[in-house]
Amino acid sequence: MGYTSVVCVKQVPDTKRITGNAMREDGTVNRAALPAIFNPEDRNALEAALRVRDEHGGTVTVVTMGLPSACDVLREALERGADRCILITDRRAAASDTLATSYILSCAVGKLKPDLVFCGRQAIDGDTAQVGPQLAExxxxxxxxxxEELALEGREARVTRNIGNGRETALARLPALFTVMESANEMRPAAMRKIMKFKKARAPMEIANSVKTALGVSATPEALAAETSRRTEELAARGLLIDQWNLDDIGARLEWCGGAGSPTRVNRVQSVVLAGGDYREFEPTQASIGQLVAELVQDHTIG
Ligand SMILES: Cc1cc2nc3c(=O)[nH]c(=O)nc-3n(C[C@H](O)[C@H](O)[C@H](O)COP(=O)(O)OP(=O)(O)OC[C@H]3O[C@@H](n4cnc5c(N)ncnc54)[C@H](O)[C@@H]3O)c2cc1C
Known part of the structure; x- marks a missing residue:
């Protein structure tokens, strides 16, 4: 029978390649200047779900919320073995903070009635690590x-968690959501046969955009619609249509989506550069540690 797994993946700018024009003056990332990649820990989340399917059977569905260009990560997920991919895209979702993002994802994931949901621990652009926990809630x-490790038996999961200074084993009742660490596994390579097949997979919005480009500005709306529907049917028949859902499809309440559903206000964005002078050594004694803690509390680093 197996387990129904959903993996949430995010397309992110490759923040490891920050160069000259990648940061704007206001401190925000100029996404256009950086290559868009599969969020690294979401690859580990996908691999964890694929391993569950390998061992127990079931299905792996990958969901992303973003622009149609985020289909690149969905194609990669299909190439690596996902059974189904869903793009959640809607202009009314723009400007969503983590609360609105997790709400929208919860509407979509809830529809799929999964046993297991896998997220990356953290996205390398937003970096909050909030979406997984908010989604579970x-x-x-x-x-x-x-x-880091997962073993399933019936409706119980035995999980090894990396808690920074050690590991703990915990038991969880399904349905459960896991945020997966980079150290959990190594993503399997994509099979050449799947790469050749799924590089042609497209979501409806991508198909419509490519038809517009192919037929040019003089094409009538009827001609555009007819060609879009022909291409869509052709891809669906070959199992190459990426599902696309909007906020109506997932029954989301609009007041909880996009800017309207996002209480976060960014007051200031700052680049923090740790200078060499910040490095100090403390003796491993009670008095020395006490002094360190007092200093950290005083400058509001902790406490
Ligand atoms: C005020 C404000 C306005 C914003 N406006 C915009 C905007 O207009 N456009 C925009 O693109 N971003 C916007 N953002 C960023 C947006 O909030 C984050 O991209 C998003 O909520 C995810 O948060 P994160 O990157 O910290 O992910 P994390 O919480 O670090 O991600 C953890 C995991 O959650 C899952 N996950 C996260 N995001 C997605 C997703 N989109 N789809 C599927 N799975 C996901 C992944 O598994 C990921 O590994 C805004 C943020 C704020 C605070």
């Missing part, structure tokens, strides 16, 4: 963060 699923 909204779905009412058991939350297991920092997952």
């Amino acid at each position: 909204k779905l009412g699923f058991t939350l297991m963060t920092y997952m």
Whole structure:
């Protein structure tokens, strides 16, 4: 019978390649100047779900919320073995903070009625690590963060969590959501046969955009619609249509989406550069540690 797994993946700018024009003066990332990649820990989340399917059977569905260009990560997921991919895209979702993002994802993931949901621990652009836990809360699923190992037996999961200074083993009742660490596994390579097949997979919005380009500005709306529907049917028949859902499809309440559903206000964005002078050594004694803690509390680093 197996387990129904959903993996949430995000397309992110490759923040390891920050160069000259990649940061704007206001401190925000100029996404156009950086290559867009599969968020690294989402690859580990996908691999964890694929391993569950390898061992127990079931299905792996990959979901992303973003622009149609995010289909690149969905194609990569299909190439690596996902059974189905869903793009959640809607102009009304623009300007969503983590609360609105996790709400929208919860509406989509809830529709799929999964046993297991896998997220990366953290996205390398937003960096908050909030979406997984918020999504678990909204779905009412058991939350297991920092997952490195997973063993399933019936409706129980045994999870090894990396808690920074050690590891702990915890038991979780399904349905459960796991946020997966980079150290959990290594993503399997994509099979050449799948790469050749799924590089042609497209979501409806991508098909419509390519038809517009192919037929040019003089094409009538009827001609555009007819060609779009022909190409869509052809891809669907070959199993190459990426599902596309908007906020109506997932029954989302609009006041909880996009800017309207986002209470976060960014007051200031700052680049923090740790200078060499910040490095100090403390003796491993009670008095020395006490002094360190007092200093950290005083400058509001902790406490
Ligand atoms: C005020 C404000 C306005 C914003 N406006 C915009 C905007 O207009 N456009 C924009 O693109 N971003 C916007 N953002 C950023 C947006 O909030 C984050 O991209 C998003 O909520 C994810 O947060 P994160 O990157 O910290 O992910 P994390 O919480 O670090 O991600 C953890 C995991 O959650 C999952 N996940 C995260 N995001 C997605 C997703 N989109 N789809 C599927 N899975 C996901 C992945 O598994 C990921 O590894 C805005 C943020 C703020 C605070």
